[in-house]
Amino acid sequence: MDLTLMSLLSYWDQHDHVAVAWSGGKDSTAVLTLIVHLIESGQLRQPKRLYVFYADTRQELPPLQQAADRIMEKLRERAWIEVTVVRAPIDKRFMVYILGRGVPPPNNNTLRWCTRQIKVDPMSAALEAATENLPGTALMITGVREGESAVRDGRIAMSCSKDGAECGQGWYQQMLPNAKGIRGRLATLAPILHWRVCTVWDWLKVFAPQPEFGAWPTSILADAYGGDEAEEINARTGCVGCPLASKDAALEAVIALPNWSHLAPLLELKPLYRWLREPAQRHRKAGAEKLKDGSTAKNPQRMGPITLEARAVALGKVLDIQRRASVDLINAEEEARIRDLIEARTFPDKWDGSEPTADTWLDAVYPDGTTQPLLFRDLVGRRA
Secondary structure: HHHHHHHHHHHHHOEEEEEEEEOOOOOHHHHHHHHHHHHOOOOOOOOOOOEEEEOOOOOOOOOHHHHHHHHHHOOOOOOEEEEEOOOHHHHHHHHHHHOOOOOOOOOOEOOOHHHHHHHHHHHHHHHHHHHOOOOOOOOEOOOOOOOEEEEEEHHHHHHHHOOOOEOOOEEEEEOOOOOOOHHHHEEEEEOOOOOOOHHHHHHHHHHHHHHHOOOOOOOHHHHOOOHHHOOOOOOOOOOOOOOOOOOHHHHHHHHOOOOHHHHHHHHHHHHHHHHOOHHHHHEEEEOOOOOOOOOOOOOOOOOOEEEEHHHHHHHHHHHHHHHHHHHOOOOOHHHHHHHHHHHOOOOOOOOOOOOEEEEEEEEEEEEOOEOOOOOHHHHHHOOO
16 A cells, blocks of 8 residues: 555646546556545645546446446545446447347457447547546556456556556556647556555455545455455456456356345346357358458358347347346347347447348358358368
8 A cells, every 4th residue: 555655646747637437446546546535634735636447338247336326426425536337339239239230259369349339449539538628638547457367467568668658656658749639648647557456455344444545345245256255366257247257256146145146047048148149049141251342251151240130139148147147138229229229230330131141051162252052071170
């Protein structure tokens, strides 16, 4: 905590405005509640306004969503804190994008669209809108830590040597001098960069709930990470039933607890996402696909969007899952929008639903762009 305070003091007064990017997870919740404590205990100067941006993906694990709602109630009791709930536009929300527009659930290999669309882009837009008419520069506080993943650690190490970044006290990234818009007025700081996961839990489970540190309802987060046995490996993926994760350890840990056992139907989401990605539920481009310049696409007969029929079936299954689990995955507004998009036969760009389903036997496409029936000899030595 002393090192974190030193980090904050080093950069706090260099900027006109301070904001916190809050995902609802353990790290960003730790840094948010700690900063409020440091301000109220007189260790940090109270800004005229502290902006808190909560990224609501609409797919959060229920215990974390419950904790976030309670924390927002307490934050809004303070006149100097402004809380903004950030959501993607309705047509780009996770369930609407899949079931309404027909885009397949994300995967790690070819189509990882979710994080940027339902979290990163909405947060950037909200930041730009909030600071557009404010004079001066802003400091964005994040809960990034080393040790969460090798990929993130590598990204931190690389960025520490460019764009005015500093890693001696937290991880500070200056505004880019030639950047326009928000990038030219926003610096970021990760003041708990050095915290280990046990430090995070010490704060959330032992200190933060105590009245002298704010009486924050943060111990509930432990439910989503394995309770007293919580380890880094049990960290939530960010969405319940995440299609990108091989195993939803956080959801399984939560369901094992008596108070959350009713969430068991949520385990049916991952199999449903896998079903939606299967060829029988998707369309495929037939023959050689010509591009605008006249050339042939490099991925002929590529699989594409989900069929209207499969979307209707999946919508019914998700609504049944959320009814049995007593959660809100698709609200009334989103359900109406999904049904409208299905009724309007909405498909992603360059698709219209007339394409055959992806499990249909098609003629082979050869390197010269011609098509002809697939012969047995074409399959020898290849993956069929």
